[in-house]
Amino acid sequence: MSGATGTGTTMREAFVATAGHLLDEDPRVAVVLAAISADVFADAARRHPDRVIDVGIREQLLVGVAGGMALTGMRPIAHTYAPFLVERPFEQVKLDLGHQGVGAVLVSVGASYDWAAGGRTHHAPGDVALLDTLPGWTVHVPGHPDEVVDLLRRAARTDDRVYLRLTNDGNARAHPVGAGFQVLRTGRRAVVVAVGPVLDRVLAATARLDVTVLYASTVRPFDAVGLRAAVLAADRADVVLVEPYLAGTSTHAVAEALADVPHRVRALGVRRDVELRGYGEPADHDAAHGLDVAGIAARIHAFTRA
Amino acid sequence: MTTATQFGYADLPRLLARLGGDEKHDRTALSTLDVLWVLYDRVLAVRPDRLDDPERDRFLLSKGHSPKAYYAVLAAKGFLRPEQLDGWTGFASALGGHPDRTLIPAAEIASGSLGHGLPLGVGTALGLRAQHRRGPRVVVLVGDGELDEGSNHEAIALAGRLGLDRLTVVVVDNSSATHGWPGGIATRFVVEDWATRTVPGHDHDALHEALTSEHPGRPLAVVATTEPARRSA
Known part of the structure; x- marks a missing residue:
């Protein structure tokens, strides 16, 4: 099996290759699938028939089986759309x-609208907001296949509840993963937080703006x-969130971080006020x-001038 | 090793009384009492002082909404101190209206919402199989009304196809399913290639014989029939 990195590899391919290596290396690791x-x-299922379980198109069982395996000390990775x-x-x-007080790694594909033409049934812009109603979840939103490799390997070593949100979208290059946002650019007029695959667009949109850009894959x-x-290093306590799922999903986290700092927040993301009944390509939805x-660019410009 | 006080079957009414339960007025809650007693008295290989033994049998109470009988049997068998029964469902009590495994070490799962125990049991059986632990049994108790939840049927199908022969489901059938199970509950398992037994739910010897019957290569469903629950108007 080839390594998971390199040009031309998708996040899903990086996930499958890395999960295969983890199955080979760590007897605690299991992969639970629901046909997808x-x-x-x-190949991995042939090597590890007791640790690659396809439950069929039964998603309640997918997660229940992952929970049951975790109760026995296994480290399940559950995956579907x-x-x-x-x-x-x-x-x-x-x-x-x-x-139950147990963990698993949930690895999704499809993101907010990767299969735009598939329509609403196959879009999940609310996944991170939903998980945000539950305590104790780590949520990774990688922006590059190489980040998937590192994030999955780290997740497999713990017993935490981890969500790894894969997408076909992404950035030209990977950034280091780990604790804390990466500071990619510093400026005075605002702090822009770019989550996962929107980073390259944020960098392009702010190329001529005097703003700090933080990158978050977690x-x-x-x-x-x-x-x-x-925020405290900039002239103004203005924060722009750019998230590839429901707009404002992290606004409460910004408010908590800046509870004692008068500040403004502009949250960009997937619209909450309409169900967009369109097909086409992801770019159409973007x-x-x-x-x-x-x-x-238009909204950050308007916000920083206001 | 500490040895907790052990009680007999005759002590259960006294323990139940500490939970405010008596047989005359709590028939639904107590429909499981004999099944639980036979399991903990004669079937399960699990000990209060060895709750972290990976080779122990696992009992998963899926029908978690009537836990009095469960708590009473756990107390009788030394998994709870009898005084823990007093003040149950109080804010600081470890014993809630539904059991929580993080508060009661003897509880393998936290339950309450119906239809979760059997999928967790299938995962537990698969996890043990993946670790080459062929000894432990996984026994899940569900109610016949609980079988209405579709998640059970996802689990019944998969367990049968995968031949999870360390898995046993006990269905306590007090005819409480809203639309019933025409043809009987056991047929739902038979078509998925489970071994099945249907026995009187208060007959200890019959329960014991069914719960310990051989079922090579297949999971086992034991339907324990009890008096119908009173239907609310």
């Missing part, structure tokens, strides 16, 4: 993992210390939600 991606895990991993079996996520826990330090370079 079973084809690309076929985002709406069927987080939304359909949400009570299992709440009760079969969190309430949004929960939220790096309150890093945000606060960046434009409709103002998450393309032009939309991001």
Whole structure:
């Protein structure tokens, strides 16, 4: 099996390759599937028939089985399309993992609208906001396949509840993962937090602006210390969040981080006020939600001038 | 090793009384009492002083909404101190209206919302199999009304197809399912290639014989029939 890094590799391919290596290396690791991606895990399933479990198109069982395996000390990685991993079996996520006091790594594909033409049934812009109602979840939103490798390896070593949100979208290059937001650019007029795959668009949209740009491939826990330090170093306590899922998902975390600092927040993301009944390509949806370079630039310009 | 005081079956009414339960007025809650007693008295290989033994049998109470019988049997068998029964469901009590495994070491799962125990049991059986632990049994107790939840049928199908022969489900059937199970509960398991037994739910010897019957290569469903629950108007 080849390494998971390098150009041309998708996040899903990086995930499958890394999970395969983890199965080979660590007898605690198991992969639980619900038909999705079973084809690309076929080799791993032949090597580890007791640790690659395809439950079929049964998503409540997908999460319940992961919880049961965790109860025996295993480290399950449960994987399917985002709406069927987080939304359909949400009570299992709440009760079969969190309430039991056990963990798993949930790895989704599809993101907010990777398969734009698939329509609403296959879009999950609310996944991170939903998980945000539950305590104790680590949420990774990688922006590059190489980040997926590192984040999954770290997650497999713990017993934490971890959500790893993969997408076809992404940035030209990887950034180091780990605790805290990465400071990619410093400026005086605002602090812009770019989450995962929107980073390159944010950098393009702010190229001629005097702003700090922070990069977050991990949004929960939220790096309150890093945000606060960046805000206090700037001239104005103005924060722009750019998230590739529901707009404002992290606004409460910003408010908490800056509870004693008078500040303003502008939250960009997928619109909450409408169900966008369009198909097409992800770029069409980015434009409709103002998450393309032009939309991001226009709103950050307006905010920093106000 | 500490040895907790052990009680007999005849002591259960006294323990239940500490929970405010008596057989005359609490028939639904106590429909599980004999099954639980037989499991903890004669079937399960689990000890209060060895709750972290990876080779122990696992009992998962899925039907968590009537835990009095469960708590009473746990107390009788030394998994709870009898005084823990007093003041149950109080804010600081470890014993809630639904059991919480993080508060009661003897509880393998936290339950309450129906339809979660059997999928967790399938995962537990798969986790033990992946670790090559062929000894421990996984026994899940569900109610016939609980079987209405579709998640059970996801689990019944998979357990049968994978031949999880260390898994046993006990269905306490007090005819409480809203639309019933025409043809009987056992048929739902038979078509998924489970071994099945249907026995009177208060007959200790019959329960013991069914719960310890051989079922090579297949999971086992034991349907324990009890008096119908009173239907609310």
